Amino acid sequence: MYKVLIADDHPLFRNALNQVLSGQLTMQVAESKDFASTIAFLEADPDIDLVFLDLNMPGNNGLASISAIRVQFPNTLIIVVSAEEQESVITKCVQLGASAFIPKSLDLNEMCEAVNHVLEGQQWLPKDIQLNPNASNENASIEKLEQLTPHQLKVLVLIADGLLNKQIAYELSISESTVKQHASAVLKKLGVYNRTQAGIIYQQAIHID
Template sequence: MKVLIADDHDLLRDMLVQFLENEGSFQTVAVGTFDEAAARIEADAPYDLILLDYNMPGMNGLDGLKAAIAFGDGHRVALMSGEASKKIAEDALKAGAAGFIPKSLPAKSLINAIKFMAMGEQYAPIDFMTAIEKTPANPLADKLTERELQVLKGLTEGKSNKQIARDLEIQEPTVKLHMKTLYRKVGAANRTQAAMIAREAGLF
């Protein structure tokens, strides 16, 4: 089976290649950006499966997935992510993805999922898709909307406004508006202070 892996995290990408090639039945190609993946898809013979990281450079979330699917030529495209929500996974499947793989999957389950998708089936882990997403019970969280919490989480992870906008599929000016509001609500003067307040409150 021929698999293209596109992920900007070098360690994870190398581990995936090693896991698959140790199986003996996989031929892998690995790249770090969506543009590199698109070039390989265009130049190479059809892949049995293409794995795209939801947050890598050039991906633009589900837009990248849809673009890769539209390339055609028999390629099956799946999404993988360590941060995407159940809603994103559902939207990916509706858009025609071969499946959705959380990066938290154990290695053996990951290999089996890739085999399953490469053989023409659609895959998504039941426990992930049926999990109830809950907002943490926290006094600070009660002050914020769901979107403000998502922006604040991005701040605590050291992400730029552009990265947060990409992750949440919203415009950068919208991120700035949410930040201004959440600063006021949590009593912060800037992004660093807001992140510290969230950490100290045990919010993330």
């Protein structure tokens, strides 16, 4: 039996999707209502096969949640479920590692079809969506983020927020020298010379147009 997590702040939507997944697809379903509880749940149960991720729930910062989950839990598949339907947003979601993008307007039976495609190792997108063929060049920053380790990504997020090394060390409960090591590795992997440039690359990657 597959184990899935519905990460969405709308109780009615969670309940409807839960009924479909547990009933029609006989899955073991858990729920979370913000990004912090989503990460906590995944840390507590690393055997979660699939996450249904709402882009606009509390705690999300643009598309950063996709990148964070992919880096920290590489064996967990991600299906983005969102009211956002712009092709630029969908393209970025796929580039960041989402296996599917499901509009919230989609019929629940079609959602089942999408889930089955993902579990079979396939990608699923709405039929009327065409990914931008030039997106790989426009969003090269996304590929750079994929090189970072989970700790390096956490440091980069705080760098992008403008925190100093001492503040980052406090937030992550690590030494300042460890922060410096991570920061140095981040700059090298992103191919930049300073923290401002690193922060810009991060913001470009997660920004919803």
